[in-house]
Amino acid sequence: xxxxxxxxxxxxxxxxxxxxxxxxxxxxxxxxxxxxxxxxxxxxxxxxxxxxxxxxxxxxxxxxxxxxxxxxxxxxxxxxxxxxxxxxxxxxxxxxxxxxxxxxxxxxxxxxxx
Amino acid sequence: xxxxxxxxxxxxxxxxxxxxxxxxxxxxxxxxxxxxxxxxxxxxxxxxxxxxxxxxxxxxxxxxxxxxxxxxxxxxxxxxxxxxxxxxxxxxxxxxxxxxxxxxxxxxx
Numbered sequence: 001x002x003x004x005x006x007x008x009x010x011x012x013x014x015x016x017x018x019x020x021x022x023x024x025x026x027x028x029x030x031x032x033x034x035x036x037x038x039x040x041x042x043x044x045x046x047x048x049x050x051x052x053x054x055x056x057x058x059x060x061x062x063x064x065x066x067x068x069x070x071x072x073x074x075x076x077x078x079x080x081x082x083x084x085x086x087x088x089x090x091x092x093x094x095x096x097x098x099x100x101x102x103x104x105x106x107x108x109x110x111x112x113x114x
Numbered sequence: 115x116x117x118x119x120x121x122x123x124x125x126x127x128x129x130x131x132x133x134x135x136x137x138x139x140x141x142x143x144x145x146x147x148x149x150x151x152x153x154x155x156x157x158x159x160x161x162x163x164x165x166x167x168x169x170x171x172x173x174x175x176x177x178x179x180x181x182x183x184x185x186x187x188x189x190x191x192x193x194x195x196x197x198x199x200x201x202x203x204x205x206x207x208x209x210x211x212x213x214x215x216x217x218x219x220x221x222x223x
Contacts, residue, residue, distance in 0.1 A: 033211060040123060042202065042215035043157070058210070090156060094206065102147060103204070103211050105156040 003027065006091050006106035013078070013085070013113050021076045021109045023091035030096035032074035033103065036060060037088040046089075049074055050096050078111065086113045117141075120203055120214030128222050133190040135217035137203035145205055146179050146186040151216070152199045193221045 004025040013019045025032065034046040045058030049068040063082025068074055074093075078085045089109045094101040119138045127133050137146065145164045149157035161170055163179035163186065170177045176189045190197055198221050204213035 035213075040215065042120070043204075043213040045210065045212065048210055092211070094211070101206060102159040102162060103149075103157075103206060105158070108156050 004093055004104055004106035006109050011109055011111045015113055016080045018077055018079050021089055023074045024072055025093045029093035031094045033092040034076045035090045118212050118214040122217055124218045126220045127193050130192050133193050135188050135201050137186045137214050139184050142183045143205045147204045148188055149202045150199050157202055195221050195223055197221055
């Protein structure tokens with residue numbers, strides 16, 4: 001079955017450590033996105049990528065980094081510079097060339113800083 | 115980034131009552147999409163509207179896109195416990211997706 005896989009589902013990190021969240025899709029989508037979800041704040045865009053080896057900052061990119069070396073993969077690194085990293089992280093993908101594509105989401109990773 | 119506001123933030127209804135959530139943008143939208151996120155789950159696409167004044171129905175759900183393409187609403191008739199979750203509006207152009215803050219719906223049996 002085609003879809004988006006995020007791993008791990010739950011992640012615990014000590015303060016000062018970097019951590020990488022995995023996102024893999026087999027939908028052959030060009031575009032991929034990372035969102036952060038906090039209670040009462042909806043989905044906020046961290047980074048997005050329209051094509052391999054290219055990505056753009058979203059609204060809250062500070063303290064995060066991404067790479068897009070393969071079409072299928074868009075990992076997100078939460079660095080120690082992110083002051084409040086505890087949140088639910090969602091990866092999504094879509095077709096790039098259609099005018100109004102829908103977004104397909106992964107199951108999410110819940111990150112907790114301990 | 116594009117600002118898409120959604121109200122109310124929370125809504126509690128008795129089972130059988132109707133429910134409406136509203137989405138507003140300060141700019142004209144090329145489309146409006148609606149997603150549902152069940153508790154503990156991830157957002158799932160429900161529907162997309164692209165035409166001014168468009169209305170679409172899915173069983174008990176009615177979606178509207180405003181004439182100016184700056185607002186939208188989702189109305190659920192006679193809510194059921196299966197309707198529980200957070201409903202997001204969003205707009206995408208193939209380059210970026212922006213979402214509203216979501217409305218969390220609780221249905222009291």
